[in-house]
Amino acid sequence: xxxxxxxxxRPIYEQIVDKFQKLILSGVLPPHERxxxxxxxxxxxxxNPNTIQKAYERLEQKGFIYTVKGKGGxxxxxxxxxxxxxxxxxxxxxxxxxxxxxxxxxxxxxxxxIEKEGxxxx
Amino acid sequence: xxxxxxxxxRPIYEQIVDKFQKLILSGVLPPHERxxxxxxxxxxxxxNPNTIQKAYERLEQKGFIYTVKGKGGxxxxxxxxxxxxxxxxxxxxxxxxxxxxxxxxxxxxxxxxIEKEGxxxx
Amino acid sequence: xxxxxxxxxRPIYEQIVDKFQKLILSGVLPPHERxxxxxxxxxxxxxNPNTIQKAYERLEQKGFIYTVKGKGGxxxxxxxxxxxxxxxxxxxxxxxxxxxxxxxxxxxxxxxxIEKEGxxxx
Amino acid sequence: xxxxxxxxxRPIYEQIVDKFQKLILSGVLPPHERxxxxxxxxxxxxxNPNTIQKAYERLEQKGFIYTVKGKGGxxxxxxxxxxxxxxxxxxxxxxxxxxxxxxxxxxxxxxxxIEKEGxxxx
DNA sequence: GTGGTCTAGACCACA
DNA sequence: GTGGTCTAGACCACA
Numbered sequence: 333x334x335x336x337x338x339x340x341x342r343p344i345y346e347q348i349v350d351k352f353q354k355l356i357l358s359g360v361l362p363p364h365e366r367x368x369x370x371x372x373x374x375x376x377x378x379x380n381p382n383t384i385q386k387a388y389e390r391l392e393q394k395g396f397i398y399t400v401k402g403k404g405g406x407x408x409x410x411x412x413x414x415x416x417x418x419x420x421x422x423x424x425x426x427x428x429x430x431x432x433x434x435x436x437x438x439x440x441x442x443x444x445x446i447e448k449e450g451x452x453x454x
Numbered sequence: 455x456x457x458x459x460x461x462x463x464r465p466i467y468e469q470i471v472d473k474f475q476k477l478i479l480s481g482v483l484p485p486h487e488r489x490x491x492x493x494x495x496x497x498x499x500x501x502n503p504n505t506i507q508k509a510y511e512r513l514e515q516k517g518f519i520y521t522v523k524g525k526g527g528x529x530x531x532x533x534x535x536x537x538x539x540x541x542x543x544x545x546x547x548x549x550x551x552x553x554x555x556x557x558x559x560x561x562x563x564x565x566x567x568i569e570k571e572g573x574x575x576x
Numbered sequence: 577x578x579x580x581x582x583x584x585x586r587p588i589y590e591q592i593v594d595k596f597q598k599l600i601l602s603g604v605l606p607p608h609e610r611x612x613x614x615x616x617x618x619x620x621x622x623x624n625p626n627t628i629q630k631a632y633e634r635l636e637q638k639g640f641i642y643t644v645k646g647k648g649g650x651x652x653x654x655x656x657x658x659x660x661x662x663x664x665x666x667x668x669x670x671x672x673x674x675x676x677x678x679x680x681x682x683x684x685x686x687x688x689x690i691e692k693e694g695x696x697x698x
Numbered sequence: 699x700x701x702x703x704x705x706x707x708r709p710i711y712e713q714i715v716d717k718f719q720k721l722i723l724s725g726v727l728p729p730h731e732r733x734x735x736x737x738x739x740x741x742x743x744x745x746n747p748n749t750i751q752k753a754y755e756r757l758e759q760k761g762f763i764y765t766v767k768g769k770g771g772x773x774x775x776x777x778x779x780x781x782x783x784x785x786x787x788x789x790x791x792x793x794x795x796x797x798x799x800x801x802x803x804x805x806x807x808x809x810x811x812i813e814k815e816g817x818x819x820x
Numbered sequence: 821g822t823g824g825t826c827t828a829g830a831c832c833a834c835a
Numbered sequence: 836g837t838g839g840t841c842t843a844g845a846c847c848a849c850a
Contacts, residue, residue: 524834545667646849
């Protein structure tokens with residue numbers, strides 16, 4: 333699924349870091365999910381394993397994954413990631429509330445919508 | 455009728471946008487009513503036409519007025535617009551709820567955020 | 577790199593918006609990349625800063641960049657934004673389909689409209 | 699359900715005309731639906747029947763309703779109303795297609811969404 | 821330094 | 836007449 337863009341001026345390992353970050357933050361890769369092994373991913377992308385290794389190191393430094401010796405890499409789920417996402421969500425909610433206010437929708441109506449929506453999923 | 459408050463910390467164009475929104479939402483300015491021309495309103499309020507222009511642009515982007523080239527601006531507000539906006543807001547909320555679910559945020563947390571946000575304005 | 581085409585009938589600010597959109601969507605400008613400052617870009621293109629400012633405003637409204645006061649503009653584009661936009665578009669389509677149904681328009685008619693519209697640009 | 703706004707500077711009959719227009723265009727009042735009788739509506743709104751009569755006359759002139767002697771008024775469904783609505787829908791679709799293009803969504807993806815959505819209702 | 825707002829005034833297309 | 840775009844340049848808050 334990962335596609336390396338050779339037109340991209342950024343180094344390959346940075347592209348890989350970026351893509352995994354997005355997959356993790358968006359929830360496509362859930363917490364504790366096993367990461368592809370360095371060798372497998374290197375083969376799949378026809379890339380030198382050292383480059384993958386470098387990408388994984390950065391991801392670990394940034395707190396997106398953790399590695400267990402002899403077992404491999406796993407998606408981390410630390411609070412700062414969650415906090416980041418929460419702030420993003422709070423920001424979007426603020427924007428929506430402003431739009432709702434424009435057309436005279438009350439907070440109660442918004443909350444009612446959420447409760448109805450939530451019901452679908454539950 | 456429009457009064458600019460120079461003590462107000464908000465920019466002039468924002469005050470104008472706000473006042474027209476209220477006039478339109480309250481029905482004082484009915485749909486298809488002609489808006490004052492940019493130049494006339496600028497003279498009346500002793501404000502630069504560019505500032506009025508900016509306010510009208512915002513009103514158009516928000517869907518409160520529409521402009522006809524060479525003719526002027528007109529009130530666009532109507533019930534179907536409100537309904538349309540509401541469905542749009544519902545769509546955005548659905549997207550946010552999905553994101554929130556990804557990181558394990560409950561509906562209650564979202565609602566709490568909304569109630570806190572709402573408090574800012576009240 | 578940006579070249580303004582004075583033969584182009586479109587306004588300058590629109591050309592600028594368009595070019596940055598493409599750079600961002602294609603990934604040439606990665607997320608959080610710093611945008612050129614309003615003044616610098618204005619000088620470089622021999623264009624009035626107000627025109628650049630207008631282009632940046634549009635880019636911000638469309639969600640392609642975000643600005644930090646006193647610091648400058650940054651690329652905001654990322655996958656979750658695209659996903660969010662897609663859900664928003666889906667919400668709007670649902671609303672339109674409901675309206676279309678009210679007047680007895682079939683899905684086929686709607687699709688025909690889209691294919692016709694699309695043709696304009698192609 | 700109809701509420702007369704006495705603060706509104708417009709004449710009452712015009713407010714009534716306006717509200718019925720919206721109800722009809724939005725599809726709340728479907729074609730051939732029976733309109734409330736002049737006398738009933740007058741009583742309900744505590745308004746002189748002549749005022750209601752005047753409003754109904756305008757609605758008939760505008761093609762929104764038709765009256766059958768001895769039976770009462772009915773919601774019309776002429777082509778021009780439908781055309782009006784269709785143009786509105788076409789306009790909204792154009793706006794959505796522009797947004798979709800911004801994020802690189804193809805016409806095919808839009809059409810797929812419509813077909814999926816349509817399935818819900820069918 | 822950065823963007824955000826505003827004035828003053830020109831020129832354009834559209835009607 | 837109308838709005839839309841653009842230039843030139845000032846002043847502000849924020850960092």
